[in-house]
Amino acid sequence: MHDTIPSRSGALAVAREQGRAIVAVLPYHYPRALLRAHRCHPIEVWGPPFEPGDLGALHFQAYTCGIVVKATSFLVREGFDRVDAVLVPHGCDALQGMGSVLGDFVAPTPPVLTFYPPRRARPADRAYLVEEIRALGRRLAEVSGHTPDEADWAEALAAEEAADAALADLYHRRGRLDVDDRRFYEVVRAREYLTAEDFTALAASLPEHDGAPDADGDVGLLLSGIVAEPLDLFDRLRAMGARVVADDLATGWRRVYPPSTLADPYERLADRLLAAPPDPTLGAPLDARAGLLVERLRASGARGLLIYDVTFCEPELFAVPVLRERVTAAGFGVLHVEHELGTTLPNQTLTRIEAFVETLR
Amino acid sequence: MNLPTTLSDLRVHGEHLLQFQVLGSTALRVQRLRNERKLGALRMGPDDVLAPPPRALARMQELMSRHYLEGRYANGVRKVAWVTSGAPWEPLEALGFFPVYPENHAALCGVRRRAEANCEEAEAHGYSRDLCSYARTDIGTVLSGETPVGRLPRPDLLVCCNNICQTVLYWYEVLAHHFDCPLVVIDTPFLYGEAQEHQVAYVRRQFDEELVPTAERVAGRTLDERELVRVMLEARDASQLWREVLDRSRHRPAPMTAFDGFLLMGPIVNLRGRRATTEFYRDLLAELDARVERGVGAVAHERYRVAWDNLPIWYRLSKLSKLLAGRGVNVVASTYTYAWGELAPLMDPTDPLGSGARVYLHPILNRSTGHKLEAMRTMVEGFSLDGVILHSDRSCKPYSLGQIDQRDQIVDTLGVPALLLEADHNDPRAWSEEQSVNRIEAFIEMLETAAS
Numbered sequence: 001m002h003d004t005i006p007s008r009s010g011a012l013a014v015a016r017e018q019g020r021a022i023v024a025v026l027p028y029h030y031p032r033a034l035l036r037a038h039r040c041h042p043i044e045v046w047g048p049p050f051e052p053g054d055l056g057a058l059h060f061q062a063y064t065c066g067i068v069v070k071a072t073s074f075l076v077r078e079g080f081d082r083v084d085a086v087l088v089p090h091g092c093d094a095l096q097g098m099g100s101v102l103g104d105f106v107a108p109t110p111p112v113l114t115f116y117p118p119r120r121a122r123p124a125d126r127a128y129l130v131e132e133i134r135a136l137g138r139r140l141a142e143v144s145g146h147t148p149d150e151a152d153w154a155e156a157l158a159a160e161e162a163a164d165a166a167l168a169d170l171y172h173r174r175g176r177l178d179v180d181d182r183r184f185y186e187v188v189r190a191r192e193y194l195t196a197e198d199f200t201a202l203a204a205s206l207p208e209h210d211g212a213p214d215a216d217g218d219v220g221l222l223l224s225g226i227v228a229e230p231l232d233l234f235d236r237l238r239a240m241g242a243r244v245v246a247d248d249l250a251t252g253w254r255r256v257y258p259p260s261t262l263a264d265p266y267e268r269l270a271d272r273l274l275a276a277p278p279d280p281t282l283g284a285p286l287d288a289r290a291g292l293l294v295e296r297l298r299a300s301g302a303r304g305l306l307i308y309d310v311t312f313c314e315p316e317l318f319a320v321p322v323l324r325e326r327v328t329a330a331g332f333g334v335l336h337v338e339h340e341l342g343t344t345l346p347n348q349t350l351t352r353i354e355a356f357v358e359t360l361r
Numbered sequence: 362m363n364l365p366t367t368l369s370d371l372r373v374h375g376e377h378l379l380q381f382q383v384l385g386s387t388a389l390r391v392q393r394l395r396n397e398r399k400l401g402a403l404r405m406g407p408d409d410v411l412a413p414p415p416r417a418l419a420r421m422q423e424l425m426s427r428h429y430l431e432g433r434y435a436n437g438v439r440k441v442a443w444v445t446s447g448a449p450w451e452p453l454e455a456l457g458f459f460p461v462y463p464e465n466h467a468a469l470c471g472v473r474r475r476a477e478a479n480c481e482e483a484e485a486h487g488y489s490r491d492l493c494s495y496a497r498t499d500i501g502t503v504l505s506g507e508t509p510v511g512r513l514p515r516p517d518l519l520v521c522c523n524n525i526c527q528t529v530l531y532w533y534e535v536l537a538h539h540f541d542c543p544l545v546v547i548d549t550p551f552l553y554g555e556a557q558e559h560q561v562a563y564v565r566r567q568f569d570e571e572l573v574p575t576a577e578r579v580a581g582r583t584l585d586e587r588e589l590v591r592v593m594l595e596a597r598d599a600s601q602l603w604r605e606v607l608d609r610s611r612h613r614p615a616p617m618t619a620f621d622g623f624l625l626m627g628p629i630v631n632l633r634g635r636r637a638t639t640e641f642y643r644d645l646l647a648e649l650d651a652r653v654e655r656g657v658g659a660v661a662h663e664r665y666r667v668a669w670d671n672l673p674i675w676y677r678l679s680k681l682s683k684l685l686a687g688r689g690v691n692v693v694a695s696t697y698t699y700a701w702g703e704l705a706p707l708m709d710p711t712d713p714l715g716s717g718a719r720v721y722l723h724p725i726l727n728r729s730t731g732h733k734l735e736a737m738r739t740m741v742e743g744f745s746l747d748g749v750i751l752h753s754d755r756s757c758k759p760y761s762l763g764q765i766d767q768r769d770q771i772v773d774t775l776g777v778p779a780l781l782l783e784a785d786h787n788d789p790r791a792w793s794e795e796q797s798v799n800r801i802e803a804f805i806e807m808l809e810t811a812a813s
Binding site for chain 2: 058059060061063064090092093094096097098099100101103104105114116118119120122123124125127128131132135280283285286287311312314315317318319320321322324336338
């Protein structure tokens with residue numbers, strides 16, 4: 001097992017050495033293999049939590065999602081100088097505002113690219129998405145100066161799909177892995193910035209238990225939300241006698257894209273994005289999502305659903321009452337807490353989670 | 362209209378006929394005539410800061426009251442569609458649907474001071490206070506049944522078009538869960554720049570493959586192309602007239618205020634595609650022309666002319682209007698009211714669905730922050746503005762994000778004062794009277810300084 005997971009800076013250096021243009025990518029659905037085929041490398045920006053929001057607050061009101069405010073701060077402070085382009089996928093009104101403000105007013109030297117995934121998965125959505133991916137490809141070609149040929153596509157699809165398969169395999173092997181939740185999510189989230197090969201190797205290196213896992217007394221939780229920050233959350237859950245047995249996180253299971261058998265690379269990328277697990281930012285019908293969460297609670301052995309939302313996150317907040325209704329009716333506990341994206345966990349939040357875990361024993 | 366086949370149907374149709382078509386409509390007509398006489402007789406007194414509202418306001422009240430009255434008796438008589446304010450309404454009008462615009466209903470609750478209670482109802486059911494207050498007002502109404510219009514009809518169909526925000530996607534999912542009826546989503550990619558052909562084709566294809574077939578199935582009839590053309594023609598004419606109405610405020614003094622506009626926009630939002638709506642705006646335009654000719658201004662002593670950006674603050678419309686007018690400030694233009702007029706040139710009645718795809722991609726809320734700044738720049742020049750008030754609306758993030766830079770650009774490049782006013786369009790708990798009035802007073806002082 002890798003003792004130390006390479007940092008974002010380390011991954012950036014590796015990609016530069018490989019001659020790839022660096023693209024800072026905001027959350028969170030985008031066709032990663034498209035970037036690779038165009039000799040670009042994505043480094044995702046999820047805040048970061050430790051970034052002060054001061055420079056972002058020069059552009060966005062106090063009621064704006066912390067990811068957008070901190071990411072803007074980070075890019076203005078140092079990020080723009082380190083990348084060749086910024087990609088803002090349209091996932092919500094806050095990211096829409098960010099993409100627009102960066103392009104129209106901040107106007108940094110690296111170009112700001114945007115990408116709008118459809119909010120349904122109908123034939124019209126599929127046809128549109130294929131063209132939207134082509135349009136993004138044209139912009140990426142301008143950034144890297146490279147237009148992919150057949151060999152580029154084959155190489156990019158093979159590498160990125162292997163990494164996606166490795167991510168899916170992590171979830172598949174989850175119960176057998178001999179790592180704690182914090183380590184598991186550190187590895188899962190390394191997909192946000194490592195090259196496909198490095199991530200695949202990292203994921204494969206996680207050890208499995210020799211015998212049966214020793215977690216009988218723990219309370220299993222299904223963790224839902226955008227991002228589980230700070231990672232201390234997992235340490236605190238362990239101290240409470242709880243563990244995360246499944247998730248519905250944007251930084252986790254929501255990006256376990258199923259494979260596709262389509263031959264055309266653009267159609268293949270669209271096919272995989274449209275088959276993503278139910279996600280409010282992709283317009284997943286609420287009832288279908290709630291039903292699947294109940295199924296996953298049952299299958300994972302979780303006793304409750306912990307909805308852990310970043311403040312001001314409308315896509316997540318709207319769903320809470322219906323999820324609560326459906327999950328409670330199925331006999332599971334539900335707790336919803338909101339958190340400011342940052343490096344510390346308020347004691348009040350921890351107390352609520354601890355009380356929730358106690359009720360599930 | 363659904364034909365009655367059972368005794369129960371007959372009773373429902375009978376109620377619709379008696380309560381709405383005969384008694385209610387007659388009473389509202391009489392009320393309108395009285396109101397018109399009253400408004401016509403009003404004269405501005407020496408202490409009045411505002412001229413009497415346009416006489417057409419009485420007609421608008423009749424149209425909207427009649428609409429909500431029919432809503433009480435619509436179920437079982439007409440198919441009901443709940444739609445977002447930017448939804449492609451014309452095919453549904455041509456299919457005979459009765460429209461409910463939850464956003465308009467929520468605004469009505471705001472004006473009548475009923476929004477807070479409905480928001481609290483939604484919050485009691487777990488909906489966060491950080492969610493849009495229109496959505497909370499609407500969901501609260503659905504959960505409690507409390508509404509100032511008596512009763513809202515249950516939807517047979519939900520149509521959600523995200524050309525105004527992504528919020529409506531999640532909001533309408535909640536409605537679909539509650540009402541267990543078909544939901545049509547028209548997804549309109551946000552335009553960071555000019556619309557691309559694949560985006561237009563995408564919207565058109567959703568009309569053809571999703572909206573029309575689902576609406577036909579629910580309506581139980583086929584869309585009549587000639588009827589659709591007729592509806593589109595009415596919609597275009599009314600939108601064009603609405604735009605001309607708003608443009609009349611380029612005159613100095615302006616014959617109406619944006620606050621009048623916030624109320625007078627009801628029919629173009631709710632009743633687009635009907636002859637009565639087109640006639641209403643034609644009459645309103647004639648009345649404003651007469652005011653312009655006589656030199657009648659909406660504000661007694663119009664000294665400063667400003668624009669309003671974003672949604673109104675529904676629960677403070679009257680107070681704000683009087684506060685500003687009392688200091689000689691006329692809010693003569695608004696980016697919000699123009700949203701239902703500026704797309705008229707894109708509407709082509711000979712190609713309703715094809716041109717509709719472009720129309721419904723281009724509302725100001727589906728366009729970039731830079732485009733909105735350009736719209737305000739055009740207003741500053743076209744309306745000879747002295748300043749801009751940007752309502753920083755915590756309930757409407759797509760409208761509000763970008764305003765900090767827009768304000769800075771207005772001040773720096775256009776050289777006019779701009780105020781960022783923190784509030785919420787429908788939740789009065791987000792309004793701080795003292796702080797807001799102080800900020801408005803300071804803004805007026807800046808206008809005075811700039812003028813001197």
